[in-house]
């Protein structure tokens with residue numbers, strides 16, 4: 001058998017990295033059957049062993065990082081031929097696939113980066129003061145009254161962190177210093193348009209380094225402790241981030 005491992009860093013949100021990977025498929029002709037898929041986090045495809053006993057398993061995991069999406073891929077396979085001849089055939093097949101994959105992944109990273117330019121990206125700040133985090137209540141619109149992390153859409157050509165600092169100044173009248181990357185969650189497309197889950201929100205921890213937060217655009221602001229997080233009426237998309245926020249508060 002052969003085992004191939006690839007890691008690709010894609011400058012694109014999770015949803016774009018996942019969708020482009022699926023659209024491009026694989027650099028070999030044999031059709032695979034999907035046996036697992038959780039958009040935008042992972043998928044597994046398999047083929048064989050058929051009449052020729054050749055088999056292959058292709059597993060991908062998409063992980064949010066501060067720089068973009070890391071795609072970890074495992075391809076395991078074999079020709080199914082026995083003995084030393086089979087070992088040589090496996091090695092040759094593995095090498096061929098490895099070469100094809102490297103070219104394919106370069107093209108994939110470029111395609112995902114280019115597609116990401118057309119997708120609205122949102123950033124959020126979990127601003128911490130001691131063992132409390134700042135939450136903000138939306139005023140108007142589809143999420144009227146729901147609570148969220150301060151933040152908003154990244155402007156074209158703007159970096160995530162520049163957008164985070166700008167949004168906190170506009171919304172709260174403070175200067176913030178971004179900290180750790182906490183995670184990325186798919187949004188429902190209400191703001192970005194397009195299909196549900198096209199956009200994501202990427203959230204960093206942060207702290208206020210100048211000024212006192214004032215609700216310039218929100219209905220209200222609250223500093224809350226870890227034990228209050230679950231009881232808040234969050235925008236639904238934010239809930240998967242709460243374990244990371246709880247962990248953050250336990251460390252501060």
Ligand SMILES: Nc1nc2c([nH]c(=O)n2[C@H]2C[C@H](O)[C@@H](COP(=O)(O)OP(=O)(O)OP(=O)(O)O)O2)c(=O)[nH]1
Pocket residue numbers: 122123124143147148149150151152153154167187188190191192201235237238
């Ligand atoms: N800021 C923020 N937005 C969130 C969170 N969770 C969540 O689903 N969203 C959604 C709500 C909105 O649809 C979108 C952010 O858009 P926004 O309207 O707040 O962005 P913005 O401040 O740039 O808006 P605008 O300039 O167009 O008025 O992301 C969150 O925790 N914080």
